[in-house]
Amino acid sequence: GQQVMQIPQYQHVQEGEDFTTYCNSSTTLSNIQWYKQRPGGHPVFLIQLVKSGEVKKQKRLTFQFGEAKKNSSLHITATQTTDVGTYFCAILTGTASKLTFGTGTRLQVTL
Amino acid sequence: EAQVTQNPRYLITVTGKKLTVTCSQNMNHEYMSWYRQDPGLGLRQIYYSMNVEVTDKGDVPEGYKVSRKEKRNFPLILESPSPNQTSLYFCASSFWSSYNEQFFGPGTRLTVL
Secondary structure, three states: OOOOEEEOOEEEEEOOOOEEEEEEOOOOOOOEEEEEEOOOOOEEEEEEEOOOOOEEEEOOEEEEEOOOOOEEEEEEOOOOHHHOEEEEEEEEEOOOOEEEEOOOEEEEEEO | OOOEEEEOOEEEEOOOOOEEEEEEEOOOOOEEEEEEEEOOOEEEEEEEEEEOOEEEEOOOOOOOEEOOOOOOEOOEEEOOOOHHHOEEEEEEEEOOOOOOOOEEOOOEEEEEO
């Protein structure tokens, strides 16, 4: 079935550094969702991107959807320890009723 | 408080002993689904339901059953659990479909010996 590749698998940064995770698909996507999962917690919805070239911001988080709607990125400016967790992208697949998640990027932030 | 609840939160069982993990949401959501989470594999969808009495397979349905007799409940049934079903399970719901924001339950950690 349709898959989405997410990179990197893991990143360790010092507080204040920037962080970016990418999701790539071989096919055109209808939309893409982003979730954050804190250690020991459950995934929490962050945002959904629908339009080609769309850019959305949530405080220090910037989400982009590629012009061809085949890739997306999440960028965090000046990371904080509260950003620690795993970030997942998710795409609609199959009959558009299924949701397929990327393998996630685990972010570790140290002081 | 709007939420998705799952029970039990932790379960250790033995191979072949039937078990049910319950999931309930109080947001009047149409869409519900089950995921399993394994290290390095992310979240994989097991089953989903678009509405009462309507269920369909996700990416990893083998060894699982579901039912949707009421809108608020979506139990996950393992008729004969095996060790490869040891995992962290999440139930999720959304307003209408997978196109909408998914609200996840707290998770159920299952160990099958």
